[in-house]
Amino acid sequence: MAQYQGWTSGPNTRGSFDILWTCLTTMALCVWTAVHPNIPVVSRFGPTLLERLGLMMLAMIFPEFVMTAAWDQRRRAQRLLQEVNPSPARHEDEILREAADASLLPPDTSHRWSLLQALFAVMGGYALETQYTSQVTKQPRTIRRLVTPEGVAILATTGTLPSVSERDLEERSKADVFAKVIVVCQILWFALQVLGRLGQRLPVTLLETHTTIHVGCAIVVYAIWLHKPYNLSQSVMVTGPDSQRIGAFFNFHDISYAVYRRQCERYETHRIEYWKRRIIHASRGVTRFESPPEPPTRKPLVQLLAEHRSSPADRMTAVDEDEDLLYALAPEASEGLEMLQRHGCRVADTTDPNDPFLRQTSANFTIRTVWGGWSTDVGHEPSWSKGIHVGFNVLYGGCHLAAWSSAFPSPVERWLWRASALFLISVPVWGALRILWWTAVRSRHRAVYPIRNGDLDVIAAPMFFTIFVVYTVARWYFLIEALMSLRRLPLQAYDTVNWTSILPHVG
Template sequence: METTNWQSEPDGRGTFSLIFSCIITLVFCVWSALHLNVPPPNSSSKRRALEKTCWVFYGIFAPELVVATAASQYIAARWLKREIEMDNEYKEKTVGSGGETWTMTQCFNAVMGGLTVTGPQGRFTLSAEGTRLLSFIDALPTIATSQIQDKSKADGLAKSVVCIQAAWMMAQIIARLINGLPVSLLEINTCGHVICAFVLYLLWWSKPLDLQDPLILEGSAFEEMLPFMFASSQIGADSRTGINKLRCLRYVGPAEVDHPQELKQDSTLIFSEISIGSTGLRDMSEFLGRKASFGGKDHAFLFKVGVGEISPPCLSYFADEYQSLRLRHGEVYCRQFMAPQQESGEIFSTEYLSLIIKGADRIWTKLAARPSYARYFFTASPTIKSYFIGETDYLIKSAPNFPSLTNLSLGQVNISRDTLRYVFGFTAMAYGGLHLSGWNHHFPSRVERMLWIVSSIAITGSGMLLWAFFAMRKLLRKTPPVQGEPDPVLKWIYCGIIFMLVLVRVFLVVEAFISLRDAPTLLYTTPEWSDFFPHLG
């Protein structure tokens, strides 16, 4: 029998090792890069696993969606950190000592739904806007970064293994190109996901991983704010109409009690500056009624109202017991009058309104020294010389990972929503462009080559169209949108476009695998050094 003391590995690679290494890299990169938000209360482990599995599929077939999600959360966390820093700088200038400056980890924890409060209505999640409000009124709770890290399941070793595997994949692709060796379509597809994973790591670097239970905040410093925060948020809206019950009540500041300033006039055109972060900015027609035109700012509008027309439920606010309160129904107009369900609705009790007023007064007192922040917390109507409490979601049921491009749940940081949409469009262009670079590679058939090119162009083109659409809408924002119900034909067109984009994405992933049934021989030749680079597969 012939024996040997050492046998070198055979040159090259096989189809199995190629597929295995790509699958390992693809799944590891997507799975490890995902940092999902705190799940809703009473969420089962099965539901949490199912949701993460769904996001893995999103990462494989629509990586730009995951990148846009990470970008939205990074924007919100960075905004919150900057606002807290500005509050601390103001305190240092005025009282000589500032508060605790939060780290990005603490801010990410707030953005991802890691803070909850308990009030008379139950337990709710504190949003980024709610956290910012507590900072503004000097009621920000003290939360150590170690408390958050103890709950986080971040694993440095696992991330290191994934980074090494991804680096090997990128290095061997570059080496193949340098040596003139062909690169498979599967490697091109995997390369795109590796790049996206690196971007996700950068955006989510400070975000806690797999937090299952939020921190429960307790303390008298902010408890009196809870009625105000609940009433301002969408969760405190009328259960039957879905309309915020604060919408018609103008706020009279403490200094205005003896001199109410509401102007009685016959004009039906009312100018209003909607508070930044208000849910009304998502649908102005539902929020205000019939629009006349847009104003000169993103949050300024001129709208029509029926002077003297009050919705039946709101007539109760004119009873004697309500007239002594500093949240009063306006005499000039009723912002709920345009609601289709105007014949029914809920109103606040005088006792609960008194609790809301305490919270509003606390903010109003702080605004005396920082008046520029009034537009964050109040909706101003200079035409009738009135302020209304802004409808911002300070409290939410849970923090969604990514609701939609129209409702980004960024609240007051909606001023950055265009940046986020550009990220979405650019990532789609880059993902499609990377696949388009493989147009001249070997394909088993001409039909598959054409389908690959068409699919790549479709994804690249969708990103370019999104970019152009958002840019044009920003330029033409002063033009009021078309009113009325959307055209059913357009709905079908939109659905058809989305369906086609799903098909082309599935095709790119499937074709990346099945194209290996007829591959050039040189595809299995490997650069010598790549075998000595530590990797899986």
């Protein structure tokens, strides 16, 4: 056998550099072609490239985040299909009768959307530009936002959604077939090498194990996003005589709820401070107290429109930007609401304020919407997205347990690897604790008053933060240890697969 050391290779051997190059290129190519980013609000080469590289790094360290986002996006596209496509169960004369009652042309039910078109809409395929004049500066301004699936469903109902066929999307999609063929060949060759080493009982390095798992994750992401357009950079602008009024209403709806959320956050802060002061004063013998703060009231959308439409503009001297927007948009937003109601859209009464009609980011990273934030009371209930995310974590950690008996440079590194994998398998426990905590926060039972009052936040907040830090360190440790293990590999790890012993006619 030829003599070799570490990073060098011989006729029937491979060096550490060969292992490193093969694994990293395989992982990078798989992730680059599997991740299908959403359309940005404004396409600029520099920011778009940085966001794409950020998604690529995210997929290499936290692949379950990308898999969860892909799964959630596909589910939203399937729900959108049910809302946009006319139901076969509805009789044609019923549709015509509703259109006649609303004095409208009958909707075109001959064209049904496909999953490709629905995914295009979900990824930000449609945009709205709304012009308004600031009530403070008297300067004309323009708001550009991407339409969410909830907004797309309404636009489709009103007939103001531009028609984008499957052929148009296939032409707009910049899928590099040649690059994907190379990736498939690279995956097949890498898989054959790993299988060949297992068949000849040769050691599989930690980096090869880690790369195999990530290749599997990339294949799952690509399968989920199989019908999603690839690398689009421009949205289709919604235009027409009604787009300005609809855009004004959409913006008014979203901004008014954002203002209400901020009011709720301020109320929670003042409420906790009030009761803490009251307990202190009561312990000092004080018997008379001021009234506790009143919670903000979520006013009906019609009432908000009327209030902002009727307020004199000359009194608008000291308002924040969102309030200025509400006053400026109110007149056209009222017209937009009336037009939507004529089309049969009951958006003023049935719309969930947690589902905005517009968004101002590409929304590629959606894990916050899955688990919710610490300062908001939205997103903490059980959901399919949480279950999918937890399932991917368990699968990812369980696959890394395959290296339980692999060769490690030291016993400490071996046990850190095992502990990291076991921690990921235990993610369902931490996820359930977070859901139970926020369930208690919203509960009105007297027994959980310390949780509702915020006194135990001093314990819960550090605990969940520590869990998140350990979770992050465990994910990074897999990659770092896989690379560091190349410094000391067993001698047989450098041997190449002897294909003539498996396939006698090869060689």
